[in-house]
């Protein structure tokens with residue numbers, strides 16, 4: 001038996017981050033920055049009006065009437081200037097004219113209207129330095145807007161665009177081939193003959209990859225034949241960044257993934273595919289290593305819930321390393337509504353439904369209960385060396 005930690009650290013050791021490429025900002029959502037993004041411009045790029053109103057100078061100001069000598073709208077490209085005794089009508093987002101030191105909102109003088117008066121009358125002195133957004137009060141050109149390692153969410157895309165950048169550097173997205181093995185498998189939706197089941201692992205693996213931004217380039221079903229599996233791997237091995245097999249990872253006579261991959265010869269035995277029992281349930285039989293062409297290969301057990309757990313614990317961290325992201329899942333603690341009894345020698349994972357108050361209801365747990373995955377919001381995790389968690393006790397939770 002090997003430990004979950006040993007197996008995962010071997011996976012992360014053998015996987016390398018993918019090459020960095022420049023991508024347009026509108027394709028970068030969900031990717032991780034491989035380089036800092038710095039502001040191309042000061043933001044705001046010039047002093048700008050925060051209100052519709054009048055720009056004036058309070059130097060040598062006296063109460064009374066001022067002529068409105070110009071109108072400055074957002075998008076006004078000419079640099080303007082005003083002197084004492086003069087006002088400029090100005091719109092929100094327009095450049096403040098040189099000489100102005102405050103903006104007086106139009107409500108100070110008249111009802112909001114689109115007709116601009118030719119003069120405005122002051123019956124008291126307005127406040128100085130108001131309603132002007134100073135040049136660079138948000139950021140200055142050259143400052144870091146989003147640092148290398150940032151996982152790009154919509155807010156980052158908005159901030160990067162605002163500071164004048166149209167493309168970013170990220171790791172190329174992984175291309176992954178998915179191979180389901182088993183004579184019993186048919187396409188989902190096909191009427192089942194006795195002994196047949198729908199191939200649910202390939203859609204599960206593909207959806208998991210796509211949710212990470214990786215590309216499921218091939219989804220191939222292979223019968224329990226060593227020759228077919230060898231042929232399929234040979235066809236895809238050179239055009240993908242990883243291969244994920246499900247089924248046939250265990251020790252039975254028809255467990256061809258284990259049989260075929262274990263026979264691969266590797267110059268460096270450290271990189272060879274190794275099969276073994278990992279101290280995790282579900283998902284005990286696991287294989288991982290590099291193919292002779294150097295492509296990382298995960299050979300996962302066939303049971304759908306075992307695949308689901310294996311994806312969370314062993315595959316997603318590897319894909320994230322390729323994407324130059326932090327590999328480990330974010331977890332937090334929740335309260336279990338039911339007592340959990342777990343084996344003392346294993347990492348035990350259970351599908352569970354967790355509500356808005358962080359209270360977890362474990363779902364029936366067995367690695368063939370594929371339909372139960374639909375009710376899960378995530379996985380509960382009880383580590384080895386304890387034999388359970390009492391009702392109302394806290395337990396680690398991996399949200400989906």
Ligand SMILES: Nc1nc2c(c(=O)[nH]1)N[C@H]1C(S)=C(S)[C@@H](COP(=O)(O)OP(=O)(O)OC[C@H]3O[C@@H](n4cnc5c(N)ncnc54)[C@H](O)[C@@H]3O)O[C@H]1N2
Pocket residue numbers: 180181182184185197198199200201202246247248249250251252255282283284285300301302303304306367368
């Ligand atoms: N003698 C032993 N038998 C088994 C052991 C063991 O240690 N000794 N381990 C058990 C455990 S734990 C697991 S998990 C399974 C893993 O077996 P395999 O990886 O060899 O998977 P298969 O036998 O091919 O399939 C297991 C199960 O999953 C169903 N399956 C397979 N592929 C799919 C798919 N694409 N979509 C949906 N369902 C799939 C398959 O029909 C089987 O019911 O081995 C135990 N046995």
Ligand code: MOO
Pocket residue numbers: 280281282283284285301303306367368
């Ligand atoms: O560990 Mo198996 O993975 O029980 O389903």
